[in-house]
Amino acid sequence: MYGISALARRFGLSRSALLHYDRIGLLRPDGRSAAGYRRYSEEDALRLETICRYRNADVPLTTIAALMTNRNSSAVRAALEAHLEELDRRMRILRAQQARVMTLLGAPAFPDGIPVVSVAELKRMLRAAGLDDDGFVKLHVLFEYIAPSAHQTFLEALGLTAVEIDALRTTARRTGDGGIDTSESALDGPV
Amino acid sequence: MYGISALARRFGLSRSALLHYDRIGLLRPDGRSAAGYRRYSEEDALRLETICRYRNADVPLTTIAALMTNRNSSAVRAALEAHLEELDRRMRILRAQQARVMTLLGAPAFPDGIPVVSVAELKRMLRAAGLDDDGFVKLHVLFEYIAPSAHQTFLEALGLTAVEIDALRTTARRTGDGGIDTSESALDGPV
């Protein structure tokens, strides 16, 4: 059993957030103490964990409540996909706003503009445009050759894990040792 | 002279937005008609145009008010730069949230994850990591050499204009003709 502040601390939330969840019925404490203090059970904590997972994705509380009542998994998928589109929409708006601030600052549309690409997008495009596995390898080899630490930073920015980066760079170095033109398709990995 | 709805229409705003701006003192009409109707002058319209420019960049109304009173240009720059950082912060949060939704949907973190980089960020990082103008040139030359049409697609994705792309690729081709190691810093452009 937890007091309200203890539970909040455990999940990195504020006390008033839990008060709010109680008010709107999203998370009702298991019971109350004699003095009226909210008492949360371990089950409540588990429910809160799920709530937090959704909340960290910025799913609206009312949607979270719906998702937790309706355990129909295809409905959950649909809701999450709709939310993903909403986040995409906001991302586009943000980009446009950043571009406008840059303009107000008198900067050229580029290089300080805000065009943005996701890795998946980039990779699809490059492939569609005719870059094959060989080309990817060559790019990595060259990058590793010109500026190893920039290569590292670049891969981190793309969201690769440390392990994936290590593997990629090691292969790129080995491949590069044979000369820039060497083309082994040892890199079936991410980028 | 405009009525409130006419002015709102002209700027693609709602009537209630203008009512709001009047209430908070951001845009007071030049005067009122005998019946108490708000009458906006051409000067008001000009002021509203400026307001809209900031609003489209999501600058808070209180900040806009401050910017329009204080015509000190360095103060304006500072405010806009601070706002740009705020937008950056939101962008990072959005990316993390998208990644979380992907995880909830059971998708792998990569390659369908949403790590995303802006060109400005990418460039800053690469520079910070030690890639110099020479390195940028070499990358472009190689890219043009390995997969010309992929290079085009890539630059388009980064938001370059057709003219900028043409200039970049032509230079890359010319530089590349001398061999991959050729390093003229003719590319002072964008990427």
Next chain:
DNA sequence: TTGCTCCTCACGTCACGTGAGGTGGC
């Protein structure tokens, strides 16, 4: 009279944050 534009409250939104004023437990 009809239809249009306009007016001023006043409350709602979303997820809480922030006091105010008070009580329970060691």
Next chain:
DNA sequence: TTGCTCCTCACGTCACGTGAGGTGGC
């Protein structure tokens, strides 16, 4: 008694949106 945690209102946030109830102009 002191400190701590807890309680319940109730109002504020940000940029408006949405009625409610009423008036002016052609």
